[in-house]
Amino acid sequence: MTEPKIQTLGITRWSYPGQSRGFRRSADDLDHLRTQLYAPHRLDHRLFLLEHLLIPCLGHQTDPDFLHLIVIGDQLPDPWRSRVLELEESLPQLRVVIEPEGNDMREMLSEVIPRFKDNQCDVIAQYRLDDDDAVAVEFIAKSREIFAGLQPFFAADGIAALDYTRGFIMSTDDSGLDIRSVSSRFWAPGMMVFQDMETAKSLFEFPHMRVWHDMPTLTWKETPMFIRGSHHDNDSELSNFGRRTKSFKFNPQNLSRYMGRRFGIDLKQMRDEWTARQQWFMGQAESQTAAQ
Template sequence: MQIIGLCRFSYPAEGGFQVEHDTLAARVAYLYAPARMEERLRHFECICLPGLKAQTDPDFTFLVLVGEAMPLPYLARLRDLLADFPQARIVSRPPGPHRQVCQEVFNAARDMVQPCLQFRHDDDDAVAVTFIEELRAAALDISALRARHRLVALDWNRGYVVRPDAEGLRAEPCMTPFWGVAQAVAVAPGARQSIMNFGHNKLIQFMPTLSFTDRPMYLRGHNDHNDSRQKKHVQPVDLPRLGSEGEAEMKRLFAVDADHVRRVFAAAGVA
């Protein structure tokens, strides 16, 4: 069964952001601002990629959607970060309607006559190293349900909120359903809609959904440039500092290495 993930890496879509901009030029300027891009690349390297590269089931495709106007130095660094990740592929598109472009990117990578498991993934989030293995097993367990429905959602709702910095990791456990990370949609053969045609917290309104809560399956990144944190009146979250045991757990579950985090963030001068 084909499994495809999609990460929008600062793609200047029309729509798809909680914070709006008056013009496309304003959105592009915001997305490619040097301070923001440096932060996105740090989180992508230290939080997002390690768990994906270490999946116990390596049979999946990971699409990284970028804009055609991404500055070349950032595109080169992105390619370097993905060089040892054979499942990853950079897909470049001009600005366009968010849901339509994402649907087209998914379908271009699909074998449309086969069932497909699709997951969305932000560049500052992580999934457990067993995510693909667990997703494939869960999809096989619900074969009868998938046979009756074009779309079925699967959501792992237990994980951690995490914030990396030059001293390591701050994190605390959480259980939040339909948060958009460690979430997938089983798409029937021939169905053209993708997981990105629906708001991650609204999947339950449009299709059968299953929730799994038995183990931590995600890290939800917390940083200054989260799209959801750009609105007024958003309160800061004070996360506890992880000790050696907590850091070891992050490495075991998500392949996130706190020593690597310290090196990268210290080099950037980020406290």
């Protein structure tokens, strides 16, 4: 049996002002959303996460055969727009996609993703990461390897998912930057969805917590495979994560060295920059200035 040729495609939405499905925004609503998303302290914080967490883990992948899209809005202001565009030069696998703002997110991504499909391949493997997420350096390579065992399930409907259940939560707050182990099912940064190229849909058509409802899935707990951010600007609510997750034993001799080898990130540099700029990132410096 011939091994299928797999295209691996990742997607990150970066501060894109779009509308949720089923909700129609007025022009005033969109302007208000832009004001929130494009606040300078917020964009600086999200750029800090993008440059120090997401980009390094992609740049250290042991299998370089992948493409990663960063979707931004067409009115993202400088200097942040230029800084994001400059990232393309630092990572050959990166493509910045500029889209008109105010579109339905799922509809927009369903139009964007087919533009980057490689129809010379048999299977497309899609994953999604936020700018405060990271994946282990062998995420791409291990997913290709494990797909071989998924093929009998994939063959039935041309779709299957791989769910990495172990990883870490990286939290940042007034007390600093902290790492804790977590084991959880169907979290977006720990998931890869394989589809037959001819019938493939956008990954965003499948809500990640209900992937098991739409396709066969395999859970993999052997090694930590993701980092998920937890901070003041999270869209996802993590305060009650303990009810749906567990921790696992994790006590490396040198945490910074482990995170560097495992995820390609410089933990000390991240901690130092967070400490130096946390008031600005959290909007506290701006609030204090306005109050004076």
